[in-house]
Amino acid sequence: MQWIDLRSDTVTQPTPAMRQAMATAEVGDDVYQDDPTVIQLERLAAEMLGKEDALFVPTGVFGNQLAVFTHCRRGDEVIAGDDSHLVWHENGAAAVISGVQLRTIASKQGLLEPSEIESRIRVGEDIHIPRTGLICLENAHGNGRVIPLATMEATAAIAQKHGVPIHLDGARVFNAATYLGCDVKEITQHVDTVMCCLSKGLAAPVGSILAGPAAFIKRARYNRKLLGGGWRQAGVIAAPGILALTEMTQRLDVDHDNARYLAERLAEVPGINVDMDDVHINMVWFALPDGVDMPQLMDALEAAGIRANGAYGGKMRLVTHWQIDRDALDRTVSVIRNVVAG
Numbered sequence: 001m002q003w004i005d006l007r008s009d010t011v012t013q014p015t016p017a018m019r020q021a022m023a024t025a026e027v028g029d030d031v032y033q034d035d036p037t038v039i040q041l042e043r044l045a046a047e048m049l050g051k052e053d054a055l056f057v058p059t060g061v062f063g064n065q066l067a068v069f070t071h072c073r074r075g076d077e078v079i080a081g082d083d084s085h086l087v088w089h090e091n092g093a094a095a096v097i098s099g100v101q102l103r104t105i106a107s108k109q110g111l112l113e114p115s116e117i118e119s120r121i122r123v124g125e126d127i128h129i130p131r132t133g134l135i136c137l138e139n140a141h142g143n144g145r146v147i148p149l150a151t152m153e154a155t156a157a158i159a160q161k162h163g164v165p166i167h168l169d170g171a172r173v174f175n176a177a178t179y180l181g182c183d184v185k186e187i188t189q190h191v192d193t194v195m196c197c198l199s200k201g202l203a204a205p206v207g208s209i210l211a212g213p214a215a216f217i218k219r220a221r222y223n224r225k226l227l228g229g230g231w232r233q234a235g236v237i238a239a240p241g242i243l244a245l246t247e248m249t250q251r252l253d254v255d256h257d258n259a260r261y262l263a264e265r266l267a268e269v270p271g272i273n274v275d276m277d278d279v280h281i282n283m284v285w286f287a288l289p290d291g292v293d294m295p296q297l298m299d300a301l302e303a304a305g306i307r308a309n310g311a312y313g314g315k316m317r318l319v320t321h322w323q324i325d326r327d328a329l330d331r332t333v334s335v336i337r338n339v340v341a342g
């Protein structure tokens with residue numbers, strides 16, 4: 001059955017061109033750094049992200065946690081937003097894998113005020129205090145909003161002043177660049193390392209990229225192996241990653257336009273509240289009117305061949321991607337409208 005799957009952009013299936021590339025990929029043992037397709041992907045990613053080197057990793061969480069593990073010492077403090085993916089959805093991995101303390105900041109819709117970050121940076125030698133080992137930013141944010149370049153720049157200046165590196169959870173950094181109308185390097189220039197997902201809106205079946213200075217990536221490659229993440233003939237899954245970067249980054253505006261279309265149609269349904277100002281990328285969050293029978297709504301959506309996650313903090317999230325067109329969105333809104341209308 002071909003579902004209309006709006007749960008996330010993590011559900012994207014590889015394009016036909018990606019499947020062809022997978023079948024014909026040149027491969028080798030990547031632990032020996034013999035896989036020409038992985039090497040091609042890593043070089044392309046480093047160039048596009050404006051970093052000296054890059055590493056192909058299994059997932060976004062792996063890339064984020066490998067960054068923390070490689071930047072930090074055990075006992076360090078890591079500054080992050082209280083609603084960041086690193087804090088909310090990574091199983092407490094920073095403590096488990098790296099033995100670090102997460103120092104959270106209440107974000108303003110995903111944005112961390114640079115002054116708030118600076119006030120939490122540990123300064124000076126004191127027998128009581130840990131070292132601030134890393135600042136973690138997220139852009140685009142998992143709430144679908146994009147952090148302005150000026151905020152990134154101001155944060156970078158503070159981090160540089162205190163000698164603290166910045167890691168960017170850039171799972172959707174190409175979506176952010178599309179929204180800002182800038183090259184992705186204008187975002188990544190303000191951070192030391194960046195993780196970007198190939199397997200979300202960019203539609204690769206597997207994988208993310210961790211990019212940064214050559215010396216950092218060399219240490220990260222060692223740490224990836226330590227964590228059991230050494231690839232063998234991974235060219236089979238690196239090949240679609242190359243197409244993700246060369247082709248799918250160019251069409252993200254289609255997903256963004258479809259998200260705005262969806263938000264506008266939902267806003268026309270009596271009782272549904274959509275904040276159009278929050279619709280920056282391919283995500284639409286909306287509040288249903290009180291009293292909506294959620295089990296009935298989820299059953300109606302499933303019966304119509306539509307997959308969506310339930311409400312989260314009183315809001316539902318629908319995510320557009322290359323396999324979602326306007327007809328699918330119209331069908332989705334029609335089901336929601338009928339259930340809400342009772």
Ligand SMILES: Cc1ncc(COP(=O)(O)O)c(CN[C@H](C(=O)O)[C@H](C)O)c1O
Pocket residue numbers: 007008009010058059060061062085089138140141142169171172197199208
């Ligand atoms: C900002 C950000 N950083 C990292 C990740 C993790 O990427 P993966 O480990 O799933 O590849 C995600 C996945 N986000 C997923 C989604 O949005 O459906 C779920 C919540 O994990 C993310 O949104």
